[in-house]
Amino acid sequence: MKYLNQLIREKSVLFLMVPFLSGILFLMLRYGKGPSHMLVNQWHSPMADTFFKYITHLGDGAVFAVVIVILAFVKFRWALYELLAALMTLIFVFITKQLIFNGMPRPTKYFENEEVLHLVEGVKMHAWNSFPSGHTITAFAIFMILVLITKKNYLKFLFVMIALLAGYSRVYLSQHFLGDIFSGAIIGSLIAAFSCSIVDNISVFKKAPWIDKNLLQLVGRKHEQ
Numbered sequence: 001m002k003y004l005n006q007l008i009r010e011k012s013v014l015f016l017m018v019p020f021l022s023g024i025l026f027l028m029l030r031y032g033k034g035p036s037h038m039l040v041n042q043w044h045s046p047m048a049d050t051f052f053k054y055i056t057h058l059g060d061g062a063v064f065a066v067v068i069v070i071l072a073f074v075k076f077r078w079a080l081y082e083l084l085a086a087l088m089t090l091i092f093v094f095i096t097k098q099l100i101f102n103g104m105p106r107p108t109k110y111f112e113n114e115e116v117l118h119l120v121e122g123v124k125m126h127a128w129n130s131f132p133s134g135h136t137i138t139a140f141a142i143f144m145i146l147v148l149i150t151k152k153n154y155l156k157f158l159f160v161m162i163a164l165l166a167g168y169s170r171v172y173l174s175q176h177f178l179g180d181i182f183s184g185a186i187i188g189s190l191i192a193a194f195s196c197s198i199v200d201n202i203s204v205f206k207k208a209p210w211i212d213k214n215l216l217q218l219v220g221r222k223h224e225q
Helices: 001-007 011-031 033-041 044-058 060-072 076-100 134-149 153-173 179-201 215-225
Strands: none
Touching: 001 011, 001 134, 001 179, 011 033, 011 153, 011 179, 033 060, 033 153, 033 179, 044 060, 044 134, 044 153, 060 134, 076 134, 076 179, 134 153, 134 179, 153 179
């Protein structure tokens, strides 16, 4: 697949995402689910508490809407990439969290009787439906598409870093385990690649004269007519 191969070859993915996921995999295999979470949870600071408390919102579904609107002013094709990714993310997260893995405990429930977690004040904690991390899937679906469409390397690195930080925030805030964000990062990246490929290969979009235009061009064209 064109876009999946492109993602795999991206320097930003190779130098940032691959080491990040490799580190998570090592911790999970070496220490297990609970101990690996506690190992990460012990590293915290007031500054990090504030930082991750807010950056975690970059994995909110509303970010999809913002990005879609912005991209509509650049190129409709790119906005459609994000729109389809949003729909795929919504469906996938619902099926996995609500139907297949419903009831899986999150860290606060998993460690309920131990009172050992560092929690960030002001963050609403959730107890169930831990796997996979919906915020991580959303963040990677959004920002990996941006990695695919931008040509500037510094932006590619920035977008991958944002996705990684949004994913890590879910563990830092004890909303998810490492395995939840590991799977979320992979799933979100796959959704990004698939959504781009699907839009490019749908015949109705191939023939659409507006697909590679933007909202301002279409509005200007109507005024001319």
